[in-house]
Amino acid sequence: MPSPRPGRETAPSIRDVAAAAGVSRQTVSRVLNASPKVSAETRQTVMEVIERLRYRPNRVARALGTGRARGVTVVTSDTMLYGYASTLQGIEEAARVEGLAVGVRVVESDREGDVRSAADYVSDPSAGGVIVIAFDAAGIAVLRALPESLPAAAAVEPGVRGVARPAICLDEQQASAEATRHLLALGHRTVHHVAIPSESEHSGRQAGWRRALAEAGAAVPPVVPVGWDVRSAYEAGRVLAADAGVTAILCGNDHIALAVRRALFEAGKDVPGDVSIVGFDGVPGAEYWTPALTTVEMDFAGLGRATVAAVLAELAGASQPAVSLTPPRLVVRESTAPPRT
Amino acid sequence: MPSPRPGRETAPSIRDVAAAAGVSRQTVSRVLNASPKVSAETRQTVMEVIERLRYRPNRVARALGTGRARGVTVVTSDTMLYGYASTLQGIEEAARVEGLAVGVRVVESDREGDVRSAADYVSDPSAGGVIVIAFDAAGIAVLRALPESLPAAAAVEPGVRGVARPAICLDEQQASAEATRHLLALGHRTVHHVAIPSESEHSGRQAGWRRALAEAGAAVPPVVPVGWDVRSAYEAGRVLAADAGVTAILCGNDHIALAVRRALFEAGKDVPGDVSIVGFDGVPGAEYWTPALTTVEMDFAGLGRATVAAVLAELAGASQPAVSLTPPRLVVRESTAPPRT
DNA sequence: TGCCTGCGTGTGACCGGTCACATCCGCATA
DNA sequence: TATGCGGATGTGACCGGTCACACGCAGGCA
Numbered sequence: 001m002p003s004p005r006p007g008r009e010t011a012p013s014i015r016d017v018a019a020a021a022g023v024s025r026q027t028v029s030r031v032l033n034a035s036p037k038v039s040a041e042t043r044q045t046v047m048e049v050i051e052r053l054r055y056r057p058n059r060v061a062r063a064l065g066t067g068r069a070r071g072v073t074v075v076t077s078d079t080m081l082y083g084y085a086s087t088l089q090g091i092e093e094a095a096r097v098e099g100l101a102v103g104v105r106v107v108e109s110d111r112e113g114d115v116r117s118a119a120d121y122v123s124d125p126s127a128g129g130v131i132v133i134a135f136d137a138a139g140i141a142v143l144r145a146l147p148e149s150l151p152a153a154a155a156v157e158p159g160v161r162g163v164a165r166p167a168i169c170l171d172e173q174q175a176s177a178e179a180t181r182h183l184l185a186l187g188h189r190t191v192h193h194v195a196i197p198s199e200s201e202h203s204g205r206q207a208g209w210r211r212a213l214a215e216a217g218a219a220v221p222p223v224v225p226v227g228w229d230v231r232s233a234y235e236a237g238r239v240l241a242a243d244a245g246v247t248a249i250l251c252g253n254d255h256i257a258l259a260v261r262r263a264l265f266e267a268g269k270d271v272p273g274d275v276s277i278v279g280f281d282g283v284p285g286a287e288y289w290t291p292a293l294t295t296v297e298m299d300f301a302g303l304g305r306a307t308v309a310a311v312l313a314e315l316a317g318a319s320q321p322a323v324s325l326t327p328p329r330l331v332v333r334e335s336t337a338p339p340r341t
Numbered sequence: 342m343p344s345p346r347p348g349r350e351t352a353p354s355i356r357d358v359a360a361a362a363g364v365s366r367q368t369v370s371r372v373l374n375a376s377p378k379v380s381a382e383t384r385q386t387v388m389e390v391i392e393r394l395r396y397r398p399n400r401v402a403r404a405l406g407t408g409r410a411r412g413v414t415v416v417t418s419d420t421m422l423y424g425y426a427s428t429l430q431g432i433e434e435a436a437r438v439e440g441l442a443v444g445v446r447v448v449e450s451d452r453e454g455d456v457r458s459a460a461d462y463v464s465d466p467s468a469g470g471v472i473v474i475a476f477d478a479a480g481i482a483v484l485r486a487l488p489e490s491l492p493a494a495a496a497v498e499p500g501v502r503g504v505a506r507p508a509i510c511l512d513e514q515q516a517s518a519e520a521t522r523h524l525l526a527l528g529h530r531t532v533h534h535v536a537i538p539s540e541s542e543h544s545g546r547q548a549g550w551r552r553a554l555a556e557a558g559a560a561v562p563p564v565v566p567v568g569w570d571v572r573s574a575y576e577a578g579r580v581l582a583a584d585a586g587v588t589a590i591l592c593g594n595d596h597i598a599l600a601v602r603r604a605l606f607e608a609g610k611d612v613p614g615d616v617s618i619v620g621f622d623g624v625p626g627a628e629y630w631t632p633a634l635t636t637v638e639m640d641f642a643g644l645g646r647a648t649v650a651a652v653l654a655e656l657a658g659a660s661q662p663a664v665s666l667t668p669p670r671l672v673v674r675e676s677t678a679p680p681r682t
Numbered sequence: 683t684g685c686c687t688g689c690g691t692g693t694g695a696c697c698g699g700t701c702a703c704a705t706c707c708g709c710a711t712a
Numbered sequence: 713t714a715t716g717c718g719g720a721t722g723t724g725a726c727c728g729g730t731c732a733c734a735c736g737c738a739g740g741c742a
Contacts, residue, residue: 024692059467061728063401064697079430089420104443126400230626262629285571288603365722402698405727
């Protein structure tokens, strides 16, 4: 605590500004909040004083007065995985532009205790609006546990139901189908799919893949589920590499593609000579991989920005603003080719 | 605003708890803050009431009362790059364990306006303690612009001077020297170095590399600086690939290594057959690259945790706690081998 | 002239905690 | 019995904004 006694240590308050400008604190408050009920003249005076005193409104006091902080808190189960991290980045950027504070809260799992604790955390007024990155079970559980009254929005996988919140998603179904068709068109009999943990049967990746296979009358091989850890993707790759019938693999994300590629390499199979692989995400640098990765680019940052717009609308009580997201799109590079005849 | 009129919408306050427990609000406050000046009996009663009412102290009110929020705000120029993101992750984790709120604020550059705005942002009491990820010019500028009175700590590159704050770093000089010696021992005449933007002449990577070369009496080739973007690393790789004298490259980070490897590949050079490469960071999955990458593993998460301990100490007015960091260490894999004779 | 209207402004209470200080009580000591 | 003392608890002010409402004043209309 900086003792307020010696000299003038403490930052100027709204009352200091009011006194210096010869108006009431409420008038200063109105100027700060761009209220129209202030004469141009008074506003001018007040702003000059604010400038002169280098006054900055205290966010804490404001939050206590209004009952909620002017900011957003992101709830997520992870901060490093590409999809999560980019979404977070988009949120931060949009929030900063809007002058909102940004908080982060990680939920480690969908266990009762973790979920409750995260929900409690964001229930506090200091959390402001809440954005849940609900790509997985933990996120969805938090979304469900959130008190009705909280202003919130979510970034989700396509196909999520039963969430009474504005939920935004990147619909990768089209692009996933396109990627599958691309492989089929190259002459592959069918396409195998390695699924990330956040995927469900109805989520975009899997739905698009299924649809494209069905349309082409191709067999639908069993989905190979893996965890977020690279090792499990590698193990899955080994299994697929051992199967001579596998010539094309649609991987749940780019990092999985990298590990699968390694497994294929160890099995003496060339990419794309023997097996073609496609990723999801479009991580930076995928074009400089060896071979350069064919992948579905996803605009997670845009998704993040859209969720900010959504909570802002919730906060203001307005209806959902129509933010247009750039849809996922297939980028063909070197990792896909016709199968060896 | 949930109108407090109809029914009981609002969360219980400390006064509700006090009333229900038959004590004063101050006593409840003491229980919450684990003050020793409460009888065991009273404490018990109060805790039961808290439990029954599901009371959660209001972080905003507390911050207004104490003058500062119980939390930390991370200032960083980036949230996605591996080093930054892992440090952030470590901070979040440690903060959560300590019951601290976590905020994030990005500074886009070291321009006056950006720096000032970030410094203003964290000067607000709602920011709590401040942790600056000062691997680069933007971070260091913020660190310098921070008001004296703010509780703050920083994660920095080794060799940073003139920062009147607890500054913690991962000293990779040893490991860098070791990596260089490893290459020299394999028979390489010298080792080239591609430097990341955050590196200075005196930072660990470069210092270790220089020292090892000097000790071995090897020539010190000019450092090749690149940006954070993968493309610039690729361009640097092309230049090195065109030079027949280059047989070993110490890359500033793993992603650079990946791009350099691509450039070598395009030039018809094999890794590690023709050229050996070493990375820095130890990104997850590097062991599944093709070839698996020899790299220096860095414990950024541990660094992040240490900074939390440091701000906590600042907050409490205590001296620096001695947190032991796990030092960076070389992990030899497949991307390094003797030069072709 | 009287009254209503609306704009610009000011006043007191309040948000939910904490701080500094006062008070009460029981027991040991003089 | 008076005094001192320290542990346990309570009281009022305060942190720095906002909210709801009151107020003064000018112009328009009856």
